[in-house]
Amino acid sequence: MMMKGLYEAHLPVSDIKASISFFEKLELTLAYENERVAFLWIEKGKTWLGIWKADMSTIPYHPATRHVAFQIETSSIEQIKAWLIEKGISIHPMFGFSEEQQPLVLDNPPQFHAAIYFLDPDGNLLECIAPLEIDAVENNDMMTYKDWVRKKNPFID
Structure with a gap:
C-alpha cells in the first residue's frame, strides 16, 4: 500500500499564541510559527497539526472543517479524562453523553472505538x-x- 498514514491536519484559530499554549498542554511540540500559522508535532517527523489564524474559527462547528481526532493507546482510554482535567481541559458533552459518561464507545460498525471529546480555545x-x-x-x-467493558467481561464489576 502506498499510503502509510495521515501526516497532517489543520484547524482555524483566532489567536495563534493561545492555541500554541493549549496544544503544548496536550504535549504537542511547536515545530514552526509565524503570525498566520503554526505547526506542532504530534509525533515528531511523522504527524503534525497546523493551526491557522483565520476567520473560519468563528463559523459554526462542523466535523468536515473543525474537528481533529488524536489516536491514543487503548490501554490509556480510562486515564485520558483525568489527564485532560489535570491540564485544565474540560470534557465536552457529545452525542448525549455527559462528561461523567465519557469515555464513550462509538457505534461505527464494523469497527468500534472508545472516545473522549474536548474543545480547543x-x-x-x-x-x-x-x-x-x-x-x-x-x-x-x-x-x-x-x-462496553461490562458487556465484554460480564464477570467484572
Whole structure:
C-alpha cells in the first residue's frame, strides 16, 4: 500500500499564541510559527497539526472543517479524562453523553472505538480515540466505555 498514514491536519484559530499554549498542554511540540500559522508535532517527523489564524474559527462547528481526532493507546482510554482535567481541559458533552459518561464507545460498525471529546480555545472539537474492536460482527448502540467493558467481561464489576 502506498499510503502509510495521515501526516497532517489543520484547524482555524483566532489567536495563534493561545492555541500554541493549549496544544503544548496536550504535549504537542511547536515545530514552526509565524503570525498566520503554526505547526506542532504530534509525533515528531511523522504527524503534525497546523493551526491557522483565520476567520473560519468563528463559523459554526462542523466535523468536515473543525474537528481533529488524536489516536491514543487503548490501554490509556480510562486515564485520558483525568489527564485532560489535570491540564485544565474540560470534557465536552457529545452525542448525549455527559462528561461523567465519557469515555464513550462509538457505534461505527464494523469497527468500534472508545472516545473522549474536548474543545480547543476556539471551539474546534477535539477527540482522543482508541480502537477497541476491528471487523466486529455484532451491532451495538453507543454506550459508555464502562458499559462496553461490562458487556465484554460480564464477570467484572
